Amino acid sequence: MNRNMELSGQSCEHLLWHPEEAHQLHRDALSDYCQLQAAALTDGIELRIASAFRDFDRQLAIWNAKATGLRPVFSDGGQALNLASLSDKEKVYAILRWSALPGASRHHWGTDIDVYDAAAIGEEYTVQLTQDEYDQGGAFYPLHEWLLNAMDTGRSRGFFQPYAQDRGGVAPEPWHISHRPSAGHYEQHFCRDWLESVIVGSHIELKAEIVDNLDDILRRFVDLPKESLSEKGG
Numbered sequence: 001m002n003r004n005m006e007l008s009g010q011s012c013e014h015l016l017w018h019p020e021e022a023h024q025l026h027r028d029a030l031s032d033y034c035q036l037q038a039a040a041l042t043d044g045i046e047l048r049i050a051s052a053f054r055d056f057d058r059q060l061a062i063w064n065a066k067a068t069g070l071r072p073v074f075s076d077g078g079q080a081l082n083l084a085s086l087s088d089k090e091k092v093y094a095i096l097r098w099s100a101l102p103g104a105s106r107h108h109w110g111t112d113i114d115v116y117d118a119a120a121i122g123e124e125y126t127v128q129l130t131q132d133e134y135d136q137g138g139a140f141y142p143l144h145e146w147l148l149n150a151m152d153t154g155r156s157r158g159f160f161q162p163y164a165q166d167r168g169g170v171a172p173e174p175w176h177i178s179h180r181p182s183a184g185h186y187e188q189h190f191c192r193d194w195l196e197s198v199i200v201g202s203h204i205e206l207k208a209e210i211v212d213n214l215d216d217i218l219r220r221f222v223d224l225p226k227e228s229l230s231e232k233g234g
């Protein structure tokens with residue numbers, strides 16, 4: 001059984017390619033996503049994937065690049081932080097605000113997707129996935145509203161938003177949707193000791209600080225609040 005490999009993004013066997021977009025999704029999420037796309041299109045929204053399945057090595061590369069200063073780490077205000085002025089523990093928490101811990105990303109499962117509206121932008125526009133774009137006045141505000149309405153009325157094909165609110169951990173991600181019927185399976189099997197073994201066995205930067213603070217990291221950045229676990233519909 002390679003469930004643990006799927007859980008940590010180290011298996012592709014449960015994935016299918018989207019017929020038109022260059023992204024892989026969980027085989028049980030693909031047709032619901034395509035139906036969500038079709039429903040959005042009838043309201044003038046061209047739902048597109050910015051990111052779907054992301055494997056462990058990709059997430060590890062992002063983490064290590066941030067931990068070593070090769071990629072910027074941003075503050076809540078959007079300014080690049082001076083990593084050299086932070087303790088190792090502060091570095092871990094600063095990175096976690098915007099990037100998932102490798103092994104603990106919902107994108108490893110193929111059940112979670114970052115989406116935008118291609119109808120709202122020109123060809124030359126580069127999608128940023130920032131709060132501004134999804135807030136009132138932003139290009140993707142109509143998509144944001146459409147998704148909320150679909151979820152409220154049970155027409156979201158099983159998709160919900162695990163990071164809709166700021167709980168002090170992961171910054172709000174209005175672009176991130178998760179397919180409940182296929183993600184629930186991974187949520188159930190995800191556990192602390194398994195994650196610790198994945199972290200210890202990897203070549204991750206700041207490993208000691210991650211392991212020392214793993215319980216707190218899980219509480220703040222990984223565990224979902226109870227209310228988001230009971231899906232409203234669809």
Ligand SMILES: [Zn+2]
Pocket residue numbers: 051107112113114173175176177
């Ligand atoms: Zn995401």
